[in-house]
Amino acid sequence: MGKYVTLKKSDFNEFIEKLSKIKPVVAPVAKGKKSFAFAEVTTGEEVALQYIPTILPPKKYFMPQKEKILEFDKKKQDWTPILEYSEKIIFGVHTCDLAGIQSLNIVFTTKPKDINYIVRKDKLVIIGLECNNYCDEHASCAVMDNHLPNGGYDLFFTELKNSFMIHVNTQIGDEIIKRIKLFQEAKKQDFQQLDDLRAAKRKIFKDEVKVGHEGLKNLFDKSVKSKVWKDIDSRCVACGNCTNVCPTCYCFDVKDDINLDFNTGARYRVWDSCQNENFAKVAGGESFREDRGSRQLHRFMRKFSYPVEKFSRYFCTGCGRCSRTCMAQINLKETINALVKEKK
Amino acid sequence: MKKVKVAFFDFTCCEGCQLQVANMGEMLLDVLDLIEVVEFREVMSEKSNDYDVAIVEGSITTSHAVERIKKIRKTAKVLIAYGSCAAIGGINGMKNNFKLKEIREYVYQKDAKHFDTIPTHAVHQVVPVDYTVPGCPVYIPEFIQVLKAALSGLPYNVPDNAVCVECKLNENECMFDKGVTCLGPITRAGCNSWCINNGNICYGCRGMVSNPAENGQKDILEKHKISLEWIENKMNMYNKSRELGELK
Known part of the structure; x- marks a missing residue:
């Protein structure tokens, strides 16, 4: 069953503050009237705990929209591979997006392996967040079997009545719990609440289309x-x-860009469609x-x-x-x- | 590398795109290492008939301009249509909404007969163009791209996908979701959704995508309760000259 801890809702702001001191934290924030986007946060107030899927998925941290992959020097006949990455904690990833990250992981770790992706992925800590109800009418997570957690995270938050139930899934996740010291051991009534919530979810989330998963x-x-x-x-x-x-x-597409000296330049990977x-x-x-x-x-x-x-x-x-x-x-x-x- | 001789010319326009060159900041110094500007009305009084690259701003709206652009084309090895007026006719194309005689008399009143005028044409509708930098004003990073392509003899194609593509990558809230009409879905990308990033709508200044899916666009208008006439007016602000073929 793994390790579970709880966090009081009243401690959530302090949790995000402390978390952001470990590594930069990105989380869903409100953008305009009815849109959300993952962006850097330093306080819990900035985080939108109730959000519909962000404009861009957290994919943007795993394969950025534009990524430099090498630099070249024509005169020297020299080229240097570049690996761009940054350490981040991604907080609040819904189960649908966890499934998305798992899919990308499969693609980029299958031969030919994508080293840039693999290195970057290992610098990212993922904290999931459960949807207790449908975000809106466009979701079809139940028929895709992604409405309940299927792994792919370091920590996973489920909002209960007065607290968050947290599944500690990896050593990295465990280290965060130990370092922040705001957590309590999960008690019997917490597990009961989690079970009740999941049972209620099974009633709410049904195949959204007229054909089953298979x-x-x-x-x-x-x-x-x-x-x-x-x-x-x-x-x-x-x-x-x-x-x-x-x-x-x-x-993606790969594009070369030469500098105005017409000698040095760089190669970029950009999203294509x-x-x-x-x-x-x-x-x-x-x-x-x-x-x-x-x-x-x-x-x-x-x-x-x-x-x-x-x-x-x-x-x-x-x-x-x-x-x-x-x-x-x-x-x-x-x-x-x-x-x-x-x-x- | 020997410096390439570059001349800037203006036709019917506000010369604002040329002003963007001066706004380049430090990058201008790098550019000036590569090119020798031999004519540029906004910054110098010298003129020249000896240049390799002609950067042409403005649309062609008089028969005198037709002769002048033909002469420039003959002299220049490379001709760059610079800014919306040159690239697609731009704002000046609004003239083509009216009968030529009427609009001429409306503007010049009793002196109209002294002012020759023809429908507004984009430069490529009059003479062959090697490179195009659309935009009102031009987006400097794209101009640098084109300049680099021109100086190294490589082609540059203005993107043929919608501004929406870049706008999504910049994670802007959709203007339609805000209840505002935006021409992003039919306008060619390449500006990095410059206007929308700064809270404005897309006015379609870069010209339309080559295959804009008329029916689909009508659906979008219907969904957002926007009349066809209204959107046509919006489109024609920059894109009226598209209806013309090449100048005979």
């Missing part, structure tokens, strides 16, 4: 010629929002996925089919970000239900 791959595999993609083709504006906010999209007009364009001007419907089909297949074959895992976490952010209201749950309906 049926999703088959549904998409057989959907290639579906009319649903034609409808989506006429609606999608290819803004790329859906892939940029996805916790498991990891496509299969939804962009030029993504599948090749020499000669041909594009493998010219229309937006085929690009969207590709995106869905990269979540519900291809990774199952390659990594035995769905790459949709159910966070709902793609539906929430879509300019054209292309909705993941509606798309799945439309495919189910068509099949019948």
